[in-house]
Amino acid sequence: EIVMTQSPATLSVSPGERATLSCRASQSVSSNLAWYQQKPGQAPRLLIYGASTRATGIPARFSGSGSETEFTLTISSLQSEDFAVYYCQQYNNWPLTFGGGTKVEIK
Amino acid sequence: EVQVLESGGGLVQPGGSLRLSCAASGFTFDDYAMHWVRQAPGKGLEWVSAISAKGGSTEYADSVKGRFTVSRDKYKNMLFLQMDSLRAEDTAVYYCAKDPVRSFILSGSFFDPWGQGTLVTVSS
Numbered sequence: 001e002i003v004m005t006q007s008p009a010t011l012s013v014s015p016g017e018r019a020t021l022s023c024r025a026s027q028s029v030s031s032n033l034a035w036y037q038q039k040p041g042q043a044p045r046l047l048i049y050g051a052s053t054r055a056t057g058i059p060a061r062f063s064g065s066g067s068e069t070e071f072t073l074t075i076s077s078l079q080s081e082d083f084a085v086y087y088c089q090q091y092n093n094w095p096l097t098f099g100g101g102t103k104v105e106i107k
Numbered sequence: 108e109v110q111v112l113e114s115g116g117g118l119v120q121p122g123g124s125l126r127l128s129c130a131a132s133g134f135t136f137d138d139y140a141m142h143w144v145r146q147a148p149g150k151g152l153e154w155v156s157a158i159s160a161k162g163g164s165t166e167y168a169d170s171v172k173g174r175f176t177v178s179r180d181k182y183k184n185m186l187f188l189q190m191d192s193l194r195a196e197d198t199a200v201y202y203c204a205k206d207p208v209r210s211f212i213l214s215g216s217f218f219d220p221w222g223q224g225t226l227v228t229v230s231s
Contacts, residue, residue: 001169034217036152043202044152046219055219087152091215095168096142096154 002026002090006099012107013078021102023071023088032092035064035073038101039084047086048073078104109133109220111141111186111203116225123193127225129186129203137161137181140206140213143188144221145199155201156188159213166213171197193229200224 003026013019023033031051036044046055048064051071061076075082083106088099115127129141143155156177157166165177176189186203204218 032215036218038152043221043223044218045221046207046217049207049217049219089152089154089217091217094166094215096157096215098152098154101151 001095002029002093002097004088004090004097004099006086006088006102008102009100010103010105012105014107015080016077017107019075019078019082019104021073021075021086021104023066023073023099025069025071025090028068029090029092031067032090033064033066033071034089034091035062036087036089037082037084038087044087075104109205111205111220111222113201113203113222113225116201116227118228118230119193120231121194121229123229124189124191125193125227127188127190127201127203127227129188129222131184131186131203131205134205136179136184138209138211140208140210140216141177141179141186142204142206142216142218143177143186144202144204144218145197145227146202146224147196147199150199153199157206157213158186160209160211164213190227193227195229198227198229200226 005024033051035048038044052064142157158177174192203222206216207219
């Protein structure tokens with residue numbers, strides 16, 4: 001099983017600042033990596049797939065990068081609606097696995 | 108609009124069974140694989156099971172293999188998860204999610220959209 005490790009667990013950021021979230025895979029997943037946003041009481045929402053492709057309707061302030069084992073989600077200028085938990089997920093191998101999440105909170 | 112909507116959650120005793128349903132709409136149901144993903148209270152996401160577009164292939168997480176069975180009904184546009192021998196650790200919100208890539212081969216993928224989830228509580 002591929003283990004996905006996200007860091008940090010919690011990120012405190014002021015509105016308007018840049019947020020950088022990391023995701024590491026225990027072995028190469030090529031570019032088969034997705035990012036999701038989840039707000040309290042809601043289902044996750046797809047943000048990024050293929051490591052760097054924004055899903056339909058996702059604002060340009062969200063960007064993804066990386067390949068193989070190291071990935072980054074960057075939110076260029078945090079808006080109030082961006083404070084949430086973010087998960088990465090690999091889909092290169094079965095079983096499909098998620099990282100433990102990064103909570104982005106207001107500083 | 109593409110939508111998936113779960114139902115069937117509830118309280119069940121350890122060792123019991125429950126069947127979850129997911130109603131799909133807004134897309135050609137038997138052109139896409141479907142998945143179940145769960146989230147224990149206050150915890151992260153765990154992929155549970157997948158079924159291919161035509162239903163001929165399935166995959167399961169080791170934690171549910173042999174106890175859960177995924178199936179689909181193309182005539183009713185429905186996805187199901189039969190959960191047997193339930194344990195306390197199966198307590199979670201269960202989400203139904205669509206594979207956004209049209210394919211008749213079951214391969215790893217991401218999820219979009221997700222349903223709102225249905226809560227399963229396993230407790231005596």
